[in-house]
Amino acid sequence: MNEATLYRRTVSLLSICFTLAVGCGAITNDYSSERLPGPKEVYDPRMTVGTSAQALLRQDLFRKVVVELQSVEGFEPTQEAINQLQRFLEKHLGRNPGQIEIHASGPIRASKADEPVTYTIDEVRRLERSHRRFHTRKGVIAIYFLFLDGRSADDHGDFQLLGQAHGNTSIVIYENTLREKVAKTPGTDRILSEVTVMTHELGHVLGLVNLNRESGRDHEDREGNSHCANPTCLMHSSTKVLLPRAGTAAPELDAACLDELHRLASDGVTQETDSAPSDPSADRHGR
Numbered sequence: 001m002n003e004a005t006l007y008r009r010t011v012s013l014l015s016i017c018f019t020l021a022v023g024c025g026a027i028t029n030d031y032s033s034e035r036l037p038g039p040k041e042v043y044d045p046r047m048t049v050g051t052s053a054q055a056l057l058r059q060d061l062f063r064k065v066v067v068e069l070q071s072v073e074g075f076e077p078t079q080e081a082i083n084q085l086q087r088f089l090e091k092h093l094g095r096n097p098g099q100i101e102i103h104a105s106g107p108i109r110a111s112k113a114d115e116p117v118t119y120t121i122d123e124v125r126r127l128e129r130s131h132r133r134f135h136t137r138k139g140v141i142a143i144y145f146l147f148l149d150g151r152s153a154d155d156h157g158d159f160q161l162l163g164q165a166h167g168n169t170s171i172v173i174y175e176n177t178l179r180e181k182v183a184k185t186p187g188t189d190r191i192l193s194e195v196t197v198m199t200h201e202l203g204h205v206l207g208l209v210n211l212n213r214e215s216g217r218d219h220e221d222r223e224g225n226s227h228c229a230n231p232t233c234l235m236h237s238s239t240k241v242l243l244p245r246a247g248t249a250a251p252e253l254d255a256a257c258l259d260e261l262h263r264l265a266s267d268g269v270t271q272e273t274d275s276a277p278s279d280p281s282a283d284r285h286g287r
Contacts, residue, residue: 049204050211052168055141057206057265059095062141067102068134071147073110075175081194084250088199092206092253092261105133110149116176117150121164124148124172136169143205145198147175162242163197165204173197181243189246196234196242196250203235207264208257219256230254 055061067089069082082102089100108131111117119127127146134142152161152174160181163173178197182190204211209220209228221229221237228235233254241251253261 047168049165049168050207052141052205053207053211053261053264056143057092057094057261059093059099062136062139063095063099064140065089065093065095065100066134066140066142067100067145068105068132068142069102069145069147070105070131071107071175072149073107075110075147075149075179076104076107077147077173077175077194077198078191080191081198084191084195085198085202088195088202094265103134105131117148118153118155119148119150119172119174120153121166123153124164124166125170128170141169143169143202144171146170146172148172149176150174151177162193163201165201169205171198171201171205173201185243187245188243189248192244192246192248192250193242196244199250200234200242203253203257206261208235208253208260210260219254219260228254228257230256233257 056065067085069077071077082104086097086100086102089095089102090097093100108127124146128144131146132144134144136142152164154161155177160177161174162178162181163171165171173194175194178193179190182188182193204226209226211226219229221227227237230236231238231240232251233256234241234251235253235257236251244250
């Protein structure tokens with residue numbers, strides 16, 4: 001697949017529980033208004049959600065996975081959520097623990113505004129371009145999580161986004177919104193909610209559900225684009241899944257989603273990996 005391929009579909013969800021509505025959105029917007037990275041040796045991160053699924057799932061394509069976590073000051077995820085993210089990666093990416101590294105980059109200065117900041121997806125991407133340190137290079141594929149102090153510009157009424165997968169290796173978590181929702185929803189747990197939203201968005205980056213192609217199993221919820229029909233699966237779109245109850249376990253991928261990952265790893269989207277080595281902290285064009 002050509003790295004400059006542009007994909008114009010937007011995937012979002014509306015999940016409602018009583019008066020609370022939260023969601024995630026896997027965004028595959030047109031990058032044509034932005035200049036693509038110049039150096040050809042830098043793996044282009046401006047491809048669409050799911051197109052790097054096979055590269056992430058197969059160590060023969062990229063031996064190592066680096067996950068960068070970056071937060072606005074005061075909005076870092078809990079350490080236990082990070083630990084559970086590590087276990088999820090080790091379980092599903094087909095690599096040994098030593099082949100998966102999680103790095104917490106220096107914090108981004110918080111806004112001094114009295115009200116929570118509202119971020120458009122273009123503003124999210126500009127922050128990533130300015131601050132992301134780790135980029136995909138020969139033998140190493142990088143994923144970037146950004147935790148923000150505000151809300152999404154796509155929020156409306158009672159509906160609020162908790163996270164979005166918005167590129168082939170790019171995820172944003174609206175940490176301020178997540179904390180507010182947990183605080184206002186009795187019986188929910190911040191650690192569980194953080195790890196669930198992180199792994200749910202990572203599931204989209206891994207191609208779930210049917211983002212790259214039909215998986216061969218009819219398990220997509222047709223009312224929740226690119227989400228699983230199983231109401232207990234991590235990739236379902238309900239508030240019950242995204243904001244788990246305290247004392248429960250974080251949701252897991254069900255058999256159909258696991259089968260889709262296996263199929264993607266076996267014969268999914270082919271990635272080009274013949275790029276030359278590149279210093280992950282040197283190139284500011286890549287995202």
